[in-house]
Amino acid sequence: MLSCHPTLDTLTDYSAGALPLAHALAVSVHLDQCTQCREQVRRLNMVGAELFATHSETTSQEHMAKLKDNVMAAIANSQAQAESPEEREGFMHIPQSLRRFIPKGFNGLNWIHLTPSFKLATLCNEMGGAQIALSRVKPGARLPSHRHTGNEITVVLKGAFSDEDGLYREGDFICRDHHDKHQPRVTKDAECICLIVLDSPIEFTGCLTRLLNPIMRHFHPSNALNGG
Incomplete structure (x- = not known):
């Protein structure tokens, strides 16, 4: 079991798309290996989606679109992609989020x-x-x-x-x-x-x-x- 995790504030900023890119990448790499934090981000994404759905109609369309993009991007980043056994063997110890690098x-x-x-x-x-x-x-x-x-x-x-x-x-x-x-x-x-x-x-x-x-x-x- 992992002993060191991002803080709740860090995961909240990650879910909202508010982290610097380099820091967001580090969180994504951790999420690839941590079911506990993936579940926490899933819950934060659900809260963000609920806030988006119930947001006042007076909020600007531009702000709403940005909020939606942040929530959907966080959801996409937290979902592991299926891969073949050959791919898993070739990229052992390299989390999905890092493989393009x-x-x-x-x-x-x-x-x-x-x-x-x-x-x-x-x-x-x-x-x-x-x-x-x-x-x-x-x-x-x-x-x-x-x-x-x-x-x-x-x-x-x-x-x-x-x-x-x-x-x-x-x-x-x-x-x-x-x-x-x-x-x-x-x-x-x-x-x-x-x-x-x-x-x-x-x-x-x-x-x-x-x-x-x-x-x-x-x-x-x-x-x-x-x-x-």
Whole structure:
């Protein structure tokens, strides 16, 4: 059973279509793996549909059309699509919501090695906004100690890792902010692959790994706002 989920406020914003695209993608990936949150979103969609049906006639047609589009989009995103056994095998550990970003599987991505055991692949950047990427860490490896300079969402796709706050398994949805500093460690039984959404780049705090910080800043889309 999953231990980490989006907050009710996050799921409500997702249902209403009010989340930034990168954050909405992370929620969709979690929903692909979490029956509990899918049911919660289904209920929120029903409430939204009821509000739409009973809304005052004085509401502008433009607002009503936007509300309807948001509700229908959330419903569509929360419904899993049928797939063949061959498709399931080829995309093992890749949730439905991510497959258009990873058409050739994990090994087909352009991975950047940051340490001998830790590599990163960027999937998409929102101009001046969040970075959507995958992290891939070898079994039993410890990530470099780092702190967060902004909000980060992590969704575990494969394997498991732990830090000072607990153990996280496939499907878990973990949120961090600028108060957090930690050193995750992957369990010894399998490599760990995670989806990460970074509103701003992380900063490594080790004596040697600090040399990687300019790389992290260079590849983050917020760098464009600073003329980098």
